[in-house]
Amino acid sequence: MAGRNLDGPEADALDLGAVFRALADEHRRSVMTELATDRSDSERGCNSFDLPISKQTQTHHFRVLREAGLIDEIDYGNRKGIRLRRADIEKRFPGLLALLGAGPPADTAPR
Amino acid sequence: MAGRNLDGPEADALDLGAVFRALADEHRRSVMTELATDRSDSERGCNSFDLPISKQTQTHHFRVLREAGLIDEIDYGNRKGIRLRRADIEKRFPGLLALLGAGPPADTAPR
DNA sequence: CTTCAAGTACGACTTGCATCGTACCTGAAG
DNA sequence: CTTCAGGTACGATGCAAGTCGTACTTGAAG
Structure with a gap:
């Protein structure tokens, strides 16, 4: 099974401080x-998020998300896959993911 | 007019980034x-939380919580009251407060 | 009035973190 | 093999944030 190659915390070990x-x-x-x-929770590529930051910084951010237990990173060598750990997050912090959708009321200008 | 003396954002203006x-x-x-x-959502005193930090730092933290829209600060001059804005938070970010209770399974050792 | 405790304002210090530059690794395509 | 794009490792930098020291304000108690 092509699970997660890079280690993240177990579902029960998710820390609320790290998540916040x-x-x-x-x-x-x-x-x-x-x-x-x-x-759909499909596996996504790293550059499919269109982040306005350099590659190194993206690596840093995905690492933080993985170490917080929010995503899995699948290493293919010269390519990397990103997958949301929805089940684990919902089990540990139910309702958290729903909050992300309820961000700004009308505008999404991140600025 | 024993409302909130110190200004915080409106219920609809709560920013998810500031909250996190x-x-x-x-x-x-x-x-x-x-x-x-x-x-009970009763009004509480500032020093009822037993924080291991100085007074000035406590002032700073309560200000951040107020500016994020999470609490009200009632100024009595030489005393200050703290009250959770539960209704506003639940209206804007339902389920958020419940997550705080589901923090660590058993321990709260910060460091 | 004076005294005292609670809280704030301002500033300085220190740590944490986001960011990027350079160099290196990996796998696929020629 | 070489080339190239995606990704990482390490270090440096700049800024934001947590912390505290000093001084000031406020209201209650004496």
Whole structure:
């Protein structure tokens, strides 16, 4: 089974502080909002999020999300897959992902 | 007019980023967890939270919570009251306060 | 009035974190 | 093999944020 190659915390070990810290950043939150909104939960590429930051910084942000237990990173060598850990998050923090969709009332200008 | 003396954002203007940033700090989150757990929603004193930090830093943290729209601060001159804005938070971000109670399974050792 | 405790304002210090530059690794395509 | 794009590792930098020291304000108690 091509599970998660890169290690993240177990479902029961998710820390609320790490989660809030991860979601405090605008870029990371936009990624999580996209993942939470897409109910298909399909594996996505790293550059499918259109982040206005450099590659190194993207690597940093995805690492933070993974270490917080929010996503899985599947390493293919020269390519990487991103997948939301929806079941684990919902089990540990039910309703959290729904909050991401209820962000700004009308505008989405991240600024 | 014993409302809120110090200004905070309206219920509809609560920003998810500011909320997550406010809850990212251990001390502020412990305060919010206490407030969210106490269903009486009674007004509390600032020093009733037993924070291991100086007065000036407490002032700073309560200001952040107020500017995020999470609490009201009632100024009595030489005394200050803290009250959770439960209705506004639940209206804007339903389920958020429930997450605070589901923090760590058993321990709250910050460091 | 004076005294005192609670809280704030301002500033300084220190840590954390987001960001990027350079160099290196990996796998696919020629 | 070489080339190239995607990704990572390490280090440096700049800014935001947490913390506290000093001084000031406020209201109650004496």
